[in-house]
Amino acid sequence: MFDVAIKNGLCFIDGKFLEASIGIEGNRIAYVGRDEISGDLEIDASDKFVLPGLFNAHTHLAMTLFRGYAEDMPLMDWLEKKIWRAERKLTPEDVYWGSMLGILEMLKTGTTAFSDLYIHMDEVAKAVGETGIRAVLCYGMADRGDEEKARRELEIGTEFVKNWNGAFNGRIKAIYGPHAPYTCTPEFLKAVKEKAKEMETFVHIHVSETKREVEKIERRYGKTPVRLLDEIGFLDDKTVIAHAIWLDDEELAILKNRGVSVAHCPVSNLKLSSGIARVTEMLRLGINVCLGTDGAASNNTYNLFEEIKLTSLLQKVKTGRADALKAREVLEMATKNGYRAYGLEGGELRQGRLADVIVIERRFNHSPVYDPIHSIVYASYGCEVSHVIVDGELIVEDGIVLTIDEDKVVDKVERLKEKFLED
Ligand SMILES: [Zn+2]
Known part of the structure; x- marks a missing residue:
């Protein structure tokens, strides 16, 4: 029995x-x-x-609030002119309701666990606790070259890990989330990784999402993002990088040798015209690749079935071979590879x-x-x-x-929309 x-x-x-x-x-x-x-x-x-259950390996969950808010724009304009401005208006309560809507959508489409990098993360953790879903959560940090800010950000990130790691019978795994090499200095990234090692936990970061970003890093530091991260000891089997589109052969080999996992986000990458990642080659090299939706502002859903189908179709076009990826491989990317990326014993x-x-x-x-x-x-x-x-x-x-009042969540989010319409 x-x-x-x-x-x-x-x-x-x-x-x-x-x-x-x-x-x-x-x-x-x-x-x-x-x-x-x-x-x-x-x-x-x-x-x-x-x-x-499916594992959504890269989200900014409460961005459900910005679903349809800024459309048909290139990534940097979209971020700088619309999204970052709107995010400054976000309150903890907004993040709670946005997260509830995101979790509702994920559960209804078969996602049992997700990895989220955002702000006001206590509210996301609360929503995870109430709804019964599983999550890997991190506070999204950026120092932007400001030493005082670096210190504060790391403090908030560490507080979050201490407060929530293992909560709700282990349904929450709390990790570190420095935003990206173009918003964080190498010194800060190094400090974050050291802290993560000390706390025996993972790090989740955006890497090489756009060509422009890679060129910026090369101009600034004389090397590409993956090489930069490798040099400061950031890359290992407790590191999950999102996107990883603009990589050369040597960088793929570095990811493989360090045991880094990649969260592939095809819908967002197409929508923001970022590019198509070299997923087939990554898998052939033995890199652990999992699937993510990214935030709802650039997708616009948290339905992982869309990523599953698109991952397969895009690799067929990218490689020129209709047998590039097998259905089995893609389904494993959406399930066990996601759990494996974050060190969880699930997905099978x-x-x-x-x-x-x-x-x-x-x-x-x-x-x-x-x-x-x-x-x-x-x-x-x-x-x-x-x-x-x-x-x-x-x-x-x-x-x-069973754990969410669907009408209440949808009503609440429709009302919250108003303040983001004001400029
Ligand atoms: Zn992202």
């Missing part, structure tokens, strides 16, 4: 879909197999797909792993099903997700998020 039994689904196990049942005890998967099992809570998954339907599991209904758009992996990767919208379990707890049932 398990706490939860997910019975007779088509389950994504070791890269293939097989008929099986999943038994959950506490917050771990305790059984995967074909035996007849029972549980205090039973979910009949017959004729449904069962997957490990396997005994002993964290019980973060989703059930997907079989709908008209999947029909006919030859191999479920292609139905999931190329023909899913995301809204077919019927059940979501995080840390052993059922939090989405028949498409309804």
Whole structure:
């Protein structure tokens, strides 16, 4: 008798879909197999797909508030003229409601864990606690060459790690989030990494998102961002870099040798015309690549199914080979690679792993099903997700998020919009 039994689904196990049942005890998967099992809570998954939960490896969650706020602009104008200005108006309460909306969307589309870099992070942590989702959280820091600011930022970041790491039965992992090499000095980045090592935790940073940014760093320091970070000892297997688009061969080799993970964000990279990352080559080299949406202002959704399909399509165009990436690889990027990037034991339907599991209904758009992996990767919208379990707890049932008052969140965010319209 398990706490939860997910019975007779088509389950994504070791890269293939097989008929099986999943038994959950506490917050771990305790059984995967074909035996007849029972549980205090039973979910009949017959004729449904069962997957490990998706991991959204790069978000700025409360940017749901800026969804549709600044459109059709290049990255630097978009940041400097619109987003950074609007962000100065953000209160902790705004971040709470924006985060609730983001979590609602993620849960409804099968994301069980996310990695967020933003401000007023206590509010994000609070939203994670209330909703039952899993998260890796960091306060987004930037010193911009100001020593006093550097000291203060590191203090806030460290306070956050101390206060929240391991909270809610370990559902929150708190890490460090220096924004990028163009907003942080090498001295500051070095200090952050040293502090992260001392606290035995991870670092999440934007790197080489645009060509302009790489040129700026080269002018300023005489070397590219990855080489700069490597020289100051910033890169290791507890470092996750977002975007990583403009990299040469030697930089790819550095990432591989240091064990750095990459969070690939294809929709945002297309929308801001940043470029297409060399994902196929990264995977062939053995770099751990996972998927992220980035913030809702540059996506505009937190639906990871869009990233899954686009990752595959873009690599086919980029390499000129329709067989560049296999569906299995992309689905693993969206699941186990994300958990692995941040040192979490999840993202697989396997005994002993964290019980973060989703059930997907079989709908008209999947029909006919030859191999479920292609139905999931190329023909899913995301809204077919019927059940979501995080840390052993059922939090989405028949498409309804049990822990969030959906109407209240949407109403609240619509009202908050007003102040960002004023200049
Ligand atoms: Zn970002």
